[in-house]
Amino acid sequence: MSGRGRRITDEEINELISKLQSMLPESRRRNAGRVSASKLLKETCSYIKSLHREVDGLSDRLAGLMDTMDSNSPQAEIVRGLLRS
């Protein structure tokens, strides 16, 4: 990690923060001005939490659907083929 030996400038922090900003789904990238770092961190936290919840919900769903994966091997082949295409 390059940041270990030297002091991290606020500029670099801002760069990373704006990069993070572009990843949040709120399309904040249209917002020319910078969102406050505090607000951005908070939104990032809630976004990650919502992603976790989504994955949990999908895991639930998949767990229920897993019977279809081995009970019918032609279907499993279809699934694999679809994923490969």
Place this chain on the structure above:
Amino acid sequence: MADGKPAEMESGGERKRKRGVEASSSSSSCSSSSAVAKWRTEGEQRNYSSKLIAALRRVRSATPSPAGSRAVREAADRALAVAARGRTRWSRAILLSSKIPSLKRSRVLLRRRATFRPKPVAAGRSSRPPALEKKTRVLGRLVPGCRKLPLPSLLEEVSDYIAALQMQVRAMSAIAQILSATSDTGGAPPPPPM
């Protein structure tokens, strides 16, 4: 005539890569941004999906009783960490935590020790306002293995982690869609419009 043909074939894949390039042009560390862009490619998602399905089938054969969603979640996270190829801290943390269950206990012990240790405050480094400190800590707890990271490294991990999670959601949704379609229509899957 050849000129008139729109470059549609290229733009589909290029667009995804372009997004990554745009993000990387503003960042100083190119490697992390291209890694983030990798999570957005179809190839990565397909690779992850097939690995995940293989893992799920292993889970299914290992536990004859109906598999819990927790087992699915863990398999999905493990596959995601493997897909990261050990480049990031969060992925290594996930792999470590799932490899040997006894490791978990020692991790808990380590965590306890860490909280008793007085936090070293480097003079001149702690220029962050206390409100940011608190949010930084919350964020660090959300990302595996990033509890005590300083803010710059944490932000790097977070952006990669978010991109990976987004791909995980996309992949799992697609798989669920396909599986539910095949189970409903009894083997005639509709084309998934993903």
